[in-house]
Amino acid sequence: MAALHCIVKLGGSAVTHKDCFESLKVEALQRAAGIVHALHRRGQRCIIVHGAGSFGHFQAKEFNVSKGSMEYSVDADYLRRGLCLTRLSVTKLNHLVTEELVKHGIPAVGISPFGAWKAAGEEVVRADVAAVLEALEAGYVPVLHGDAVLDVKQHCCILSGDTIIEILSQELSPKHVVFLTDVDGIYDQPPDNPGGGSAWEECENQDHPPI
Numbered sequence: 001m002a003a004l005h006c007i008v009k010l011g012g013s014a015v016t017h018k019d020c021f022e023s024l025k026v027e028a029l030q031r032a033a034g035i036v037h038a039l040h041r042r043g044q045r046c047i048i049v050h051g052a053g054s055f056g057h058f059q060a061k062e063f064n065v066s067k068g069s070m071e072y073s074v075d076a077d078y079l080r081r082g083l084c085l086t087r088l089s090v091t092k093l094n095h096l097v098t099e100e101l102v103k104h105g106i107p108a109v110g111i112s113p114f115g116a117w118k119a120a121g122e123e124v125v126r127a128d129v130a131a132v133l134e135a136l137e138a139g140y141v142p143v144l145h146g147d148a149v150l151d152v153k154q155h156c157c158i159l160s161g162d163t164i165i166e167i168l169s170q171e172l173s174p175k176h177v178v179f180l181t182d183v184d185g186i187y188d189q190p191p192d193n194p195g196g197g198s199a200w201e202e203c204e205n206q207d208h209p210p211i
């Protein structure tokens with residue numbers, strides 16, 4: 001397969017107002033779509049993964065979806081309802097993100113982990129990377145997201161966008177993994193890491209986005 005140029009993570013706090021229920025940062029999402037469009041126009045193959053932000057986290061917390069059913073003796077119907085509401089919310093955001101990318105002329109397709117990815121406690125025991133690869137090879141830009149998934153140990157759990165990126169990176173070896181956050185500047189590690197500094201100077205003289 002042709003090389004994968006990059007995986008772009010749209011952080012939940014970058015594209016949503018985290019404290020405000022299901023609230024999209026419209027302009028930030030448009031800017032992010034512009035960056036992805038610039039990559040796509042240059043023929044660079046990429047995968048988008050977004051977090052949940054204010055879509056999904058409220059419902060997951062209310063119904064304890066991340067803990068599943070082993071640690072808490074909860075009513076199974078209650079937990080299932082929590083999973084359904086969480087998924088309705090994260091897939092709503094996935095639709096909005098994918099829609100914005102398509103509006104920018106990107107052949108983006110939303111791909112949800114539920115049903116195709118599965119966990120066992122801390123471990124991911126099934127990850128359908130082949131479906132992502134197939135979409136890429138057919139010329140699409142896959143758009144995955146943090147999701148609520150089935151878990152063989154505790155019925156269900158939360159699969160974060162970062163875990164998805166870790167697995168996709170191991171399997172597909174992208175040249176770059178770029179995290180778009182709500183912090184200004186370009187960093188080569190999380191900006192709040194001790195010693196984490198801006199890497200902007202290295203990119204300043206380039207005539208296109210540094211990815």
Ligand code: IP8
Nearest residue numbers: 051052056146147160161
């Ligand atoms: O924001 C969480 O994904 P993340 C997904 O990448 C949820 O941690 C809440 C269902």
